[in-house]
Amino acid sequence: MLAELSSDLFAARTQMAFTLGSHIIIACFGVGLPILMSIAEYLSLRGDEVWRSIATRWSRAFAVLFAIGAVSGTVLSFELGLLWPGFMGKWGEVIGLPFALEGFAFFIEAIFAGIYLYGWDKLPPRVHWLTSIPIAVSGFLSAWFVVTANAWMNAPAGFMIAKGPEPVNIDPFAAMFNAATWAQTTHMILAAYIVSGFSVASYYGFQWLRGNRTEYIRRAMLLGLWLGCLATPLQLLSGDWCSKVVADLQPAKFAAMEATFETQKYAPLHIGGIPDESRGTVSYAISIPGLLSFMAHGDFSAEVTGLNEFKPEDRPPVAIVHVAFQIMVGLGVYLFFLSAWFVLIRWRKRAVTDSQRFILCLIPAGVAAVIAMEAGWVVTEVGRQPWIVQGHMRTSEAVTGATGLWPIFFVTLAIYAVLFVGGIVSLRYLARQPVEIKGGR
Amino acid sequence: MVVEPVYIYLAFIFLSLAAYAVFGGADFGAGVWELNTRFRASKEEKQLVYRALGPVWEANHVWLIFVMVLFWTGFPWAFARACNLLFVPLFLALAGIVFRGAAYAFRSAMKEDDWQRNVWERVFGIASTAAPFFMGTAIGIWSEFAKEDYWTVPGPVFGDQPDSVTRNPWLTWATPHSLFLGFFAVGLCAFLASVFLYREAVVSKEIKLITVWRRRALTMSIVVGGFSLAGLFVVQVFLPGLWLGICNVGWLLVALSIGCGIGSTFSLWQKYPGTAVITSAMAVAFVILAWGVSMRPYMNPLSVKFGVGAVDDSTLWILIGCVSVGLIIVAPPLIWLMRIFKASESTKD
Numbered sequence: 001m002l003a004e005l006s007s008d009l010f011a012a013r014t015q016m017a018f019t020l021g022s023h024i025i026i027a028c029f030g031v032g033l034p035i036l037m038s039i040a041e042y043l044s045l046r047g048d049e050v051w052r053s054i055a056t057r058w059s060r061a062f063a064v065l066f067a068i069g070a071v072s073g074t075v076l077s078f079e080l081g082l083l084w085p086g087f088m089g090k091w092g093e094v095i096g097l098p099f100a101l102e103g104f105a106f107f108i109e110a111i112f113a114g115i116y117l118y119g120w121d122k123l124p125p126r127v128h129w130l131t132s133i134p135i136a137v138s139g140f141l142s143a144w145f146v147v148t149a150n151a152w153m154n155a156p157a158g159f160m161i162a163k164g165p166e167p168v169n170i171d172p173f174a175a176m177f178n179a180a181t182w183a184q185t186t187h188m189i190l191a192a193y194i195v196s197g198f199s200v201a202s203y204y205g206f207q208w209l210r211g212n213r214t215e216y217i218r219r220a221m222l223l224g225l226w227l228g229c230l231a232t233p234l235q236l237l238s239g240d241w242c243s244k245v246v247a248d249l250q251p252a253k254f255a256a257m258e259a260t261f262e263t264q265k266y267a268p269l270h271i272g273g274i275p276d277e278s279r280g281t282v283s284y285a286i287s288i289p290g291l292l293s294f295m296a297h298g299d300f301s302a303e304v305t306g307l308n309e310f311k312p313e314d315r316p317p318v319a320i321v322h323v324a325f326q327i328m329v330g331l332g333v334y335l336f337f338l339s340a341w342f343v344l345i346r347w348r349k350r351a352v353t354d355s356q357r358f359i360l361c362l363i364p365a366g367v368a369a370v371i372a373m374e375a376g377w378v379v380t381e382v383g384r385q386p387w388i389v390q391g392h393m394r395t396s397e398a399v400t401g402a403t404g405l406w407p408i409f410f411v412t413l414a415i416y417a418v419l420f421v422g423g424i425v426s427l428r429y430l431a432r433q434p435v436e437i438k439g440g441r
Numbered sequence: 442m443v444v445e446p447v448y449i450y451l452a453f454i455f456l457s458l459a460a461y462a463v464f465g466g467a468d469f470g471a472g473v474w475e476l477n478t479r480f481r482a483s484k485e486e487k488q489l490v491y492r493a494l495g496p497v498w499e500a501n502h503v504w505l506i507f508v509m510v511l512f513w514t515g516f517p518w519a520f521a522r523a524c525n526l527l528f529v530p531l532f533l534a535l536a537g538i539v540f541r542g543a544a545y546a547f548r549s550a551m552k553e554d555d556w557q558r559n560v561w562e563r564v565f566g567i568a569s570t571a572a573p574f575f576m577g578t579a580i581g582i583w584s585e586f587a588k589e590d591y592w593t594v595p596g597p598v599f600g601d602q603p604d605s606v607t608r609n610p611w612l613t614w615a616t617p618h619s620l621f622l623g624f625f626a627v628g629l630c631a632f633l634a635s636v637f638l639y640r641e642a643v644v645s646k647e648i649k650l651i652t653v654w655r656r657r658a659l660t661m662s663i664v665v666g667g668f669s670l671a672g673l674f675v676v677q678v679f680l681p682g683l684w685l686g687i688c689n690v691g692w693l694l695v696a697l698s699i700g701c702g703i704g705s706t707f708s709l710w711q712k713y714p715g716t717a718v719i720t721s722a723m724a725v726a727f728v729i730l731a732w733g734v735s736m737r738p739y740m741n742p743l744s745v746k747f748g749v750g751a752v753d754d755s756t757l758w759i760l761i762g763c764v765s766v767g768l769i770i771v772a773p774p775l776i777w778l779m780r781i782f783k784a785s786e787s788t789k790d
């Protein structure tokens with residue numbers, strides 16, 4: 001165990017997980033925040049100064065987040081080569097296309113971000129507003145492209161293995177549109193909207209409860225809420241879709257997610273609980289017989305593959321995957337109830353801001369959305385182990401031969417610490433600037 | 442005549458790299474000047490530097506991402522090999538890139554005269570200098586491998602080649618020629634920035650700054666010119682493989698680069714900022730292209746075709762198609778961006 005812990009493979013994995021897990025938080029805002037900015041500016045076009053103030057202040061925050069996203073993403077593109085040369089060397093050709101297309105999405109995003117952020121006084125208001133749309137679209141596309149690459153790691157397609165070790169008959173489009181692509185990209189992009197929407201809503205909800213009850217805060221909170229609350233119900237549906245895809249394509253991952261140790265009919269759904277891998281049991285779980293079979297295959301009596309079908313060296317770490325999955329689903333349900341509550345309040349034509357209790361329950365939602373999103377990635381990535389490319393390449397075959405990765409990891413940790421602390425300090429600095437609204441209020 | 446797709450693809454890579462060297466290089470160079478003039482700079486001078494960068498640096502930075510992505514997609518094994526070999530300088534360059542970008546954004550969020558803003562401006566200057574320096578050293582080491590089939594042999598990546606056994610990437614990245622190329626890269630960036638900022642000063646009609654930046658640009662053009670000539674000797678002595686390439690094919694581009702360099706000195710002297718920008722940019726672009734062409738055939742994957750691990754022509758054609766369409770889509774907004782923030786009528790100051 002100690003030897004494994006100190007190994008370079010473990011260092012490389014830790015570094016990859018850490019940097020990706022950090023980048024993804026910022027990336028979510030890169031996908032979601034432009035939409036909020038764009039709507040706020042649109043609403044300001046008829047001369048509403050509150051919306052205009054919201055849009056300009058968000059655009060300054062976006063500038064900071066966008067820069068962190070850009071540099072942390074650059075780290076990732078180097079890392080893919082630095083840490084996983086075996087992976088990039090062998091498969092770079094197959095999954096290069098989405099990365100290349102993602103490059104164009106970045107281009108569009110960076111160009112229009114430059115125009116948008118610095119063009120407030122240089123362009124007519126309507127044209128300026130229009131430049132926010134390509135930012136939102138390219139944020140969406142860059143997430144879509146990069147997640148197809150990840151989906152491909154789960155459901156490899158678009159190549160053949162003939163005689164040699166190298167893939168032949170490469171079809172980059174088939175690789176991009178693999179069997180996991182649609183479910184996974186939908187789920188990720190919705191997650192980005194949920195994270196952005198609820199983070200914004202939580203922040204302003206907190207301000208509201210602190211007694212900062214301005215029209216500015218109220219509208220900013222509502223806008224965030226709408227985005228999060230519309231995306232959440234869809235997210236549960238797309239999560240169900242993801243589960244079915246995983247059950248089909250990665251039965252070992254699915255078994256780990258659900259902590260199903262033995263292949264069985266009428267398989268029970270375990271809610272919560274801590275799996276014990278050595279004994280193959282789940283303790284402290286609520287079990288609902290048959291439900292898992294139904295969720296995976298639409299039939300209560302369907303057979304669900306258990307981990308016993310896989311050789312021990314082909315099984316992912318069950319406890320991590322199961323617990324992470326429970327966290328994601330649990331938080332998803334919490335966000336769903338919150339959304340339903342919000343819709344109910346609006347249905348009754350009440351003001352959300354009148355319900356102290358709703359706002360109290362809203363405050364943890366931002367952090368919850370981020371945790372759900374991270375937990376989902378743990379399910380995807382750890383659940384795929386020991387494979388880096390499902391069924392085709394093990395993670396240990398992909399790692400760099402360079403030694404001494406731990407120091408590099410700690411340096412990276414330090415760099416990211418500066419990056420995130422600096423980012424938070426800058427955002428707080430921006431938030432402390434007094435809100436200026438032309439024409440009073 | 443049959444066009445080999447690898448050549449079209451390589452042309453995309455090197456043209457993108459040249460674009461990065463020019464646009465990204467000028468942005469780094471602005472940071473080099475920020476570091477240099479830290480204690481003497483007037484407020485207007487600093488404003489000019491940061492204002493010039495604001496709207497464009499992220500777009501300019503994407504050229505690098507683009508080069509990386511094209512490289513690993515088209516030549517996956519060469520990419521993997523390069524990453525192993527250049528681990529240390531690439532990592533350090535990366536740290537520079539990260540801190541440059543972040544520091545720029547953070548300082549812009551702060552109010553003037555805030556101590557935090559000063560700290561980030563300091564970081565910005567140091568990081569902007571470090572990034573091109575380490576990229577230069579990386580190119581220096583890479584150039585050593587213009588001698589055998591190092592880049593083209595597919596297979597396990599580390600420790601399978603005599604070279605990588607004798608070369609520990611932790612220790613041997615700082616060679617005389619790599620350090621020289623590091624300084625050369627910083628010099629090129631500072632040169633480009635001074636010319637570009639001279640033009641910015643002319644556009645915004647800041648009389649004092651026009652004089653300052655023109656003087657700096659002239660000085661830098663002489664310094665960088667000297668550097669380049671010294672560089673040719675360095676290449677001849679330390680990098681015989683690359684030198685052979687220059688003698689065979691690269692010389693024309695080297696000559697063009699020198700010509701453009703002289704042209705830029707002349708335009709600076711004659712006070713034509715627009716022409717100076719174009720000629721200096723071309724001088725730098727030709728350096729990159731000359732290097733790319735002279736490294737041939739060692740990064741040329743044609744020879745791989747007979748082995749395993751080649752990128753199929755069909756894949757390359759797909760990529761070329763996608764990249765072409767992508768560039769056509771990206772070009773109009775890119776030009777629009779430049780027109781909004783960089784357009785000017787003045788061709789003479």
Ligand code: HDD
Pocket residue numbers: 147154180183184185187188190191192194195235236238239240242243244246328329330331332333335369370372373374375376377378379380381383
């Ligand atoms: C706000 C975030 C969020 C929320 C509320 C949910 N998820 Fe999720 N989930 C993600 C954010 C996320 C994610 C981080 O975005 C992942 C990781 C990879 C991916 O594409 O999406 C993910 C992955 C992921 C996977 C693995 C896909 C794979 O490995 O290919 C499954 C099966 C689910 N989710 C299922 C669900 C279910 C049934 C949910 C409902 C209750 C749910 N998710 C809510």
Ligand code: HEM
Pocket residue numbers: 013014016017020021022024084087146147148149150374377378381382384385387388395
């Ligand atoms: C397109 C997107 C992604 C790609 C191409 C990708 C690729 C990789 C690679 C190459 C590894 C190392 C090999 C391995 O351990 O499987 C890895 C590991 C990992 N990644 Fe991802 N990843 C992506 C998205 C993410 C995101 C957004 C997260 C966010 C949390 C994440 C979390 C992890 C974790 C936790 C590991 C470590 C798994 C382990 O060692 O058990 N990944 N990923």
Ligand code: HEM
Pocket residue numbers: 023024026027028029030031065066067068069070071072073074075076077080106107109110139140142143144146147188192499502503506
């Ligand atoms: C292996 C995985 C990844 C790599 C190599 C990568 C690479 C990058 C790079 C290089 C950038 C900077 C582009 C620029 O200069 O503007 C970036 C930004 C971005 N990435 Fe990633 N990324 C990865 C994972 C992800 C994932 C999983 C998402 C998904 C949702 C994502 C979404 C984004 C977005 C939206 C941006 C725009 C920056 C922003 O607005 O903050 N990336 N990424």
